[in-house]
Amino acid sequence: MKSNLRKGWISFRKMIRRTLYPLFNQIRFKIFTISSILPLTAALTLGFIVFHYSITIITNNEYERIQMLSKRADDQLNQYLYDMRMAFSLLSGDIVRNGSSLTQSDIVKVLEQYKYGSTSFWQEVYYVSNDLTKYPSSGIKDPPKSKLKQLFDETVQDNTNLYSMGPYLDTAKGLTFSFSRIVRSGADINGILVADINLANLNDSIAKINFDRRISMILYNKQYDPVLTDIKLTSGKYSPLMPVLKGWLQDKSHTHDFIEVKETNTRYLVTRSFIGFNEFSLVYFVDENSFLSKVNDLRTFAFYLAVVCSLLMIVSSLHLAGYINKPIRKMIRDMEKVKSGNLKTRIQFSRNDEFLTLSNSFNDMLIRIETLIEEKSKVEVMKKQAELKALQSQINPHFLYNTLNSINALLDLKRTEQIPVIVRSLVRLFQYTMDKQGEWVQIETELNGLQYYVELQQIRYANKFKIEYNLSDTLLQLGILKLTLQPIVENCIFHGIKGKGRQGIIKVGGEIQPNRSSVLLYVEDNGVGIRPERLSTLLEQKEPMVPKLDGYNSIGLNNVHERLQLHFGPEFGLKIWSEVDKGTRVEIHYPVVLLDRSEKECML
Secondary structure, X not given: OHHHHHHHHHHHHHHHHHHHHHHHHOHHHHHHHHHHHHHHHHHHHHHHHHHHHHHHHHHHHHHHHHHHHHHHHHHHHHHHXXXXXXXXXXXXXXXXXXXXXXXXXXXXXXXXHHHHHOOOXXXXXXXXXXXXXXXXXXXXXXXOHHHHHHHHHHHHHHOOOOEEEEEEEEOOOEEEEEEEEEEEEOOEEEEEEEEEEOHHHHHHHHHOOXXXXXXXXXXXXXXXXXXXXXXXXXXXXXXXXXHHHHHHHOOOOOOEEEEEEOOOOEEEEEEEEEEOOOOEEEEEEEEOHHHHHHHHHHHHHHHHHHHHHHHHHHHHHHHHHHHHHHHHHHHHHHHHHHHOXXXXXXXXXXXXXXXXXXXXXXXXXXXXXXXHHHHHHHHHHHHHHHHXXXXXXXXXXXXXHHHHHHHHHHHHOOOHHXXXXXXXXXXXXXXXHHOOOOOEEEHHHHHHHHHHHHHHHHHHOOOOEEEEEEOOHHHHOOEEEOOOHHHHHHHHHHHHHOOOOOOEEEEEEEEEOOOOOEEEXXXXXXXXXXXXXXXXXXXXXXXXXXXXXXXXXXXXXXXXXXXXXXXXXXXXXXXXXXXXXXXXXXXEXXXXXXXXXXXXXXXX
């Protein structure tokens, strides 16, 4: 049973591959995809981006509105706290100014003066001495001694210019919130001033700032107990929100964010600012649905509109695919004839559009191919002749003259033991240069040819320089353009070492780059260097076509640079660093070249 199911599944997959794969590869399917699916995808993606961008803009606007309300409430509360501090400062100053001469009746009189003069939110202001004696500004029943002691001790321990306590329940005043401050005479504590706040009046004053019917406000003390509230939510939403909101407030780095209440499946935009006193948190929050409901309606409308537009686009795309596919199939049939060798085939169209231009271009191409086939043999003959002329023009007669002159000088000096070395090196160098096996050689072969050239120059200049090689065996087996190193070393001798007062050193080395895809060779000397203005244009100017006076051939640095770039692209070639009186370094950068067996032999 399982075997039959497996065979059936394999047969089904083969059938799908035979029927669907050719369809997917057809141009009409690709045209349909490009003209319908891709635009639809782009439109949906754009719509998605616009939708979320709109949500971001609306959310930012709502956040700015909340920030504005928060700023106004923050300013008013901070102004109130500033007024409170100033009133306490004046009040404590009046109490301390008369020192011990101030009687109980005097203290009460001073308190009565400030009860209504400083702020309308004061419910009562009183003074508590060190012995916990209360000097009231009204006839309201005194709080218990335990409450006075707690307030006195916490104010002294806090040791700030304004301490807050509450909200707490007072038997005479109900829910109470108190501010207090230490009264000092020098370093001595005389007592504390206390002001009980009318929370109802203060709450109404702050609530009037919030004119938005959707945005709620809560002022929390440092224990995260509500002090002032302006709630616009129903109790069904408010009660589940409070624990989540308090948990969010525990992290003081939270200033604005979305919080989610899973119980009601509701998200709220919340902002928190710190009142500049006692770490009070002023929190504003709003239900996300209250400002995004219209965007959600727009999303539903856009969905139905997208469905209609998609159907229209699919129909038009199918028609366009058929219109384009028909002439393409005709061109394919005619091209198959050309493929079989019939170059006389011509594509004919009666329609006047891009397909007519394409068919005419194809017909012209066939005519041109026939012409090129005839010209090919002529071009090959001309190419061989040009290669021969290039080889013949490589040898500089001045170099040969100078070498023969060196042999003559050695004969005059009776130093005939060096003449065989010169002749051998000269012959080997000519053999390497005029060898016609190809443009590519192994780096090892290029170094051998370079060494023959160096031997001739060292004899001519009486060992004015020495050369050092630092190349690994692996690197030596890779390929290089023939006559790449010799022109660079020649440049080091004539322009770097020759003008130097002492013996120069030329170093030739290289490595395979870490990516294993390119080679970096270098030739450096400790010669006279190159001036900056000359260095900046060294690889830009064209080398002269005539041989250099003392050089071996007419191949210069610019020539080597161009050859490398013609083969591998502008990212490869030569790079030159030089400093006057210190030397020059030329780097040769090109991709790794692996030679086949037939190219690995170069007779010297």
